[in-house]
Amino acid sequence: MTALVLRDYQEQSIASLWAYFLAKGGNPLVVLPTGAGKSLTMAEWIKLVFESDPSARIVVVTHVRELVAQNYAELIGVWPEAPAGVYSAGLGRRDLGARIVFASIQSIYSKAFDLQQCDLVLIDEAHLIPRKSDTMYQKFLSDLKSINPALKLIGFTATPFRLDSGLLHEGDDALFTDVAHETSARLLIDEGYLCPPITRPRQTAAVQIDTAGVGTRGGEFIAAQLEHAALDPLTVAAIADNIVEAGADRKGWLIFCCTVAHCEAMNAALVERGVASAVITGETDQRVRDRTIAEYKAGQIRALCSMGVLTTGFNAKHVDLIALARPTKSTGLYIQMVGRGTRPVYAPGHDLGTIEGRLAALAAAKPNCLVLDFGGNLARHGPFDDPFIKKPTKGEGPAPFKECPECGLATGTATRTCADCGFEFPPPERLVKVEADDKAILTPDPEWIEVTEVSYALHRKAGGDGPPTLRVDYLCGLITHSEWICLSHQGFARSKAEAWWMRRAPSPIPRDVDEGYERVTEIDVPTAIKVRMEGRYTRVIAYSFEPIAREDAA
Numbered sequence: 001m002t003a004l005v006l007r008d009y010q011e012q013s014i015a016s017l018w019a020y021f022l023a024k025g026g027n028p029l030v031v032l033p034t035g036a037g038k039s040l041t042m043a044e045w046i047k048l049v050f051e052s053d054p055s056a057r058i059v060v061v062t063h064v065r066e067l068v069a070q071n072y073a074e075l076i077g078v079w080p081e082a083p084a085g086v087y088s089a090g091l092g093r094r095d096l097g098a099r100i101v102f103a104s105i106q107s108i109y110s111k112a113f114d115l116q117q118c119d120l121v122l123i124d125e126a127h128l129i130p131r132k133s134d135t136m137y138q139k140f141l142s143d144l145k146s147i148n149p150a151l152k153l154i155g156f157t158a159t160p161f162r163l164d165s166g167l168l169h170e171g172d173d174a175l176f177t178d179v180a181h182e183t184s185a186r187l188l189i190d191e192g193y194l195c196p197p198i199t200r201p202r203q204t205a206a207v208q209i210d211t212a213g214v215g216t217r218g219g220e221f222i223a224a225q226l227e228h229a230a231l232d233p234l235t236v237a238a239i240a241d242n243i244v245e246a247g248a249d250r251k252g253w254l255i256f257c258c259t260v261a262h263c264e265a266m267n268a269a270l271v272e273r274g275v276a277s278a279v280i281t282g283e284t285d286q287r288v289r290d291r292t293i294a295e296y297k298a299g300q301i302r303a304l305c306s307m308g309v310l311t312t313g314f315n316a317k318h319v320d321l322i323a324l325a326r327p328t329k330s331t332g333l334y335i336q337m338v339g340r341g342t343r344p345v346y347a348p349g350h351d352l353g354t355i356e357g358r359l360a361a362l363a364a365a366k367p368n369c370l371v372l373d374f375g376g377n378l379a380r381h382g383p384f385d386d387p388f389i390k391k392p393t394k395g396e397g398p399a400p401f402k403e404c405p406e407c408g409l410a411t412g413t414a415t416r417t418c419a420d421c422g423f424e425f426p427p428p429e430r431l432v433k434v435e436a437d438d439k440a441i442l443t444p445d446p447e448w449i450e451v452t453e454v455s456y457a458l459h460r461k462a463g464g465d466g467p468p469t470l471r472v473d474y475l476c477g478l479i480t481h482s483e484w485i486c487l488s489h490q491g492f493a494r495s496k497a498e499a500w501w502m503r504r505a506p507s508p509i510p511r512d513v514d515e516g517y518e519r520v521t522e523i524d525v526p527t528a529i530k531v532r533m534e535g536r537y538t539r540v541i542a543y544s545f546e547p548i549a550r551e552d553a554a
Contacts, residue, residue: 010037016030035342042156060072118151162332199440230262258307262325266305276303311337320341335387342369456470456471503524527544
């Protein structure tokens, strides 16, 4: 068996987790983009925990059987003799006595007292845990904590936020306490680990489903009203025409739709245009679903129209066209949908151990994934690698209303018939709005800036509040860009500082900023950096330790 080698960011995530638990006792999150290898990272972490404590009991839980099987297989690939089992009705296994149990939440949520001892729960796709207390996740975790109050949780996700309640580790009733490690999608794109998503240049117009007449419930568009707008025959036909035209040289199309009926309509339109297309929704029979996905991965089916599934736990690397035929107010769902197309395909004959080799292999096999947005999602949520994250509100202020044109009665926006005079409000207007489909899906990539000198200093805030930091100044020509490394902090700040040190200097990592300052002569100096403006200041976002060609350096 070929030994699996962890990528640097995967090693950093494991080191950050270990440092987190040594420093404090919370329930952290690990944020890794879609395609970053969460399953392998979890497997290596579990193996490390068992090497430290062979008596540990670990449960790895998620919401779909595909992820249960994938996570279990990854651990067995890393550690064939692992004392692991599966508890999932969908997979036909009930290995409740294993030291490491991979489970679907639907099967195991009522089995905490059958499990008894549990020391650590790893939750894959942690953003899908509702904040409400009466859920399967909350029951399972509450029961486990009643048995072992010292139970620890680790959440793994690509999107550490919910539609209804913001960041997963914020708020009085948040299940998680901190982010122990985060790897950005942009870093993995720049280093050739992910395929970059792109949008169409300004060539032809793209159809947009107009949501002006669609109401909102629970923070998301009302499905029935959204379906009413999306099912307009002109809209369906125009979207299908647009996909067929744009996807002429694309291998795998994935179309996210509003409802089951919308999936059926889009599929029929694509088939009518000669496309080998199929539908997968939550209502699809499991055997049909498995067969359809297998045919899609084999290239026998070119397009899949999906609703409610395939946003998580779906791995088809050849997907190179994502059609967002579903307006959504969920930033997490937007990220998950686009992320289905960012898994890389590498052409043979390249050195995948270097950034240059990976980028060349990607360019030859799958240089990008085209994203067609028919729901205004790019404008609503921002770039894929730096989305807009809104803090949830508490519903303050007056509720929206509309007036009856006959009697003037104020009534709710979703009301169809006036309670006073009986006037029937017209249904939401079905509009096809034509707009240029050219909004950027990635933030602009800054150019490399050549570093001429680096200096270090101990930095303390005025008044002495907070731990000191290591200030790093990069002199780039006549301009200095600075960053502050938090070696004396705890939590996420300390984890980021450890990752920064590991990329530049030998172990061990300094215990605090004073030790770090004494050892600055050990630090490798970057030849160039990339910076991004944030208000009046700049933030250093990337480093190069290789020579930068003169024509490429700013």
